Amino acid sequence: xxxxxxxxxxxxxxxxxxxxxxxxxVAWIFASVINGTARQPEARGAMLSTAWIGFAVxxxxxxxxxxxxxxxx
Amino acid sequence: MGPxxxxxxxxxxxxxxxxxxxxxxxxxxxxxxxLDSGGQETVWTDIWLTNHIAQAVIAxxxxxxxxxxxxxRSQVVPGxxxxxxxxxxxxxxxxxxxxxxxxEYRRYLPYLLALFSFILINNLFGQxxxxxxxxxxxIGFAWGLAAASWILYNGVxxxxxxxxxxxxxxxxxxxxxxxxLILVAPLxxxxxxxxxxxxxxxxxxxxxxxxxxxxxxxxxGGSWLLWSTKSxxxxxxxxWNVAGGLSILMSFAVFAIELLVGCxxxxxxxxxxxxxxxxxxxxxx
Numbered sequence: 471x472x473x474x475x476x477x478x479x480x481x482x483x484x485x486x487x488x489x490x491x492x493x494x495x496v497a498w499i500f501a502s503v504i505n506g507t508a509r510q511p512e513a514r515g516a517m518l519s520t521a522w523i524g525f526a527v528x529x530x531x532x533x534x535x536x537x538x539x540x541x542x543x
Numbered sequence: 544m545g546p547x548x549x550x551x552x553x554x555x556x557x558x559x560x561x562x563x564x565x566x567x568x569x570x571x572x573x574x575x576x577x578l579d580s581g582g583q584e585t586v587w588t589d590i591w592l593t594n595h596i597a598q599a600v601i602a603x604x605x606x607x608x609x610x611x612x613x614x615x616r617s618q619v620v621p622g623x624x625x626x627x628x629x630x631x632x633x634x635x636x637x638x639x640x641x642x643x644x645x646x647e648y649r650r651y652l653p654y655l656l657a658l659f660s661f662i663l664i665n666n667l668f669g670q671x672x673x674x675x676x677x678x679x680x681x682i683g684f685a686w687g688l689a690a691a692s693w694i695l696y697n698g699v700x701x702x703x704x705x706x707x708x709x710x711x712x713x714x715x716x717x718x719x720x721x722x723x724l725i726l727v728a729p730l731x732x733x734x735x736x737x738x739x740x741x742x743x744x745x746x747x748x749x750x751x752x753x754x755x756x757x758x759x760x761x762x763x764g765g766s767w768l769l770w771s772t773k774s775x776x777x778x779x780x781x782x783w784n785v786a787g788g789l790s791i792l793m794s795f796a797v798f799a800i801e802l803l804v805g806c807x808x809x810x811x812x813x814x815x816x817x818x819x820x821x822x823x824x825x826x827x828x
Binding site: 515518519522523526527529530533534536537 | 642643734738739741742745746749753811814815818821822
């Protein structure tokens with residue numbers, strides 16, 4: 471037996487590709503919050519609360535993808 | 544079976560396949576067998592009372608104990624014990640509840656604080672030597688918390704607006720042209736009532752499950768490379784052992800990242816619950 475044989479499902483590679491979109495989306499959301507905070511520090515609270523909703527919606531894509539990566543083998 | 548279930552077990556028969564047993568709950572007590580009056584043998588196992596259930600109950604006890612301990616005999620000039628308690632309390636009170644829910648945050652503060660500390664302690668169990676397992680990497684526990692938050696934010700919305708008005712508020716956004724509502728209303732319904740609890744539970748579960756799995760890849764794989772390659776075997780090369788040692792070292796870095804992820808996920812779950820409560824309470828929307 472080859473001790474380093476790798477056995478698994480290739481759809482995890484597909485999941486890896488699918489995370490790229492949400493990763494860029496989440497990064498963009500928080501980059502915008504940082505940008506906005508630097509420009510107008512008082513508005514941080516208002517921006518963050520909108521950002522959390524956006525974060526939840528965008529990250530939902532990655533989360534649904536990992537669920538589907540396990541469902542469809 | 545090694546400590547914390549870090550061990551390799553053969554899966555079924557057939558070609559050599561290996562899996563990790565740490566995610567399987569084990570009953571706390573062994574099965575008991577006895578003979579009843581008819582001479583019939585009965586075997587009884589408390590299958591619901593597993594090590595992971597016990598871990599969650601211990602975490603709940605720790606949360607209650609901690610907050611009782613730090614809030615006992617409060618004084619105007621706080622001592623060390625009261626200071627720690629007030630510091631953590633204000634973290635959730637000012638950072639989450641007041642800044643997100645707004646004026647009426649006081650009613651939801653107990654739930655948010657309990658939620659935050661319960662998730663945090665359960666996540667820290669992933670690094671704690673006695674359990675070595677984050678409770679929420681079993682998905683059932685995460686569904687429980689997601690369901691509690693779902694009932695809370697829908698419950699307060701229905702209580703404030705009534706069922707019909709609440710449903711129309713959540714599914715019919717203002718300022719959308721009438722014909723478009725055919726498309727928008729189902730999407731809003733799916734997003735607000737189905738995807739929200741689904742992602743709330745899955746986010747917590749997936750982060751902790753993936754983190755624990757990565758730790759196990761490094762620890763189990765590292766120890767496998769260190770110990771199971773015999774120097775007498777023909778394809779032996781010292782590079783296996785070097786890679787094993789490096790991967791054990793790497794596991795410490797992964798543990799540190801998991802510590803960060805555990806705290807972050809506890810915070811995000813609390814923030815999103817507060818956000819959902821605030822969105823079902825808000826007037827316009």
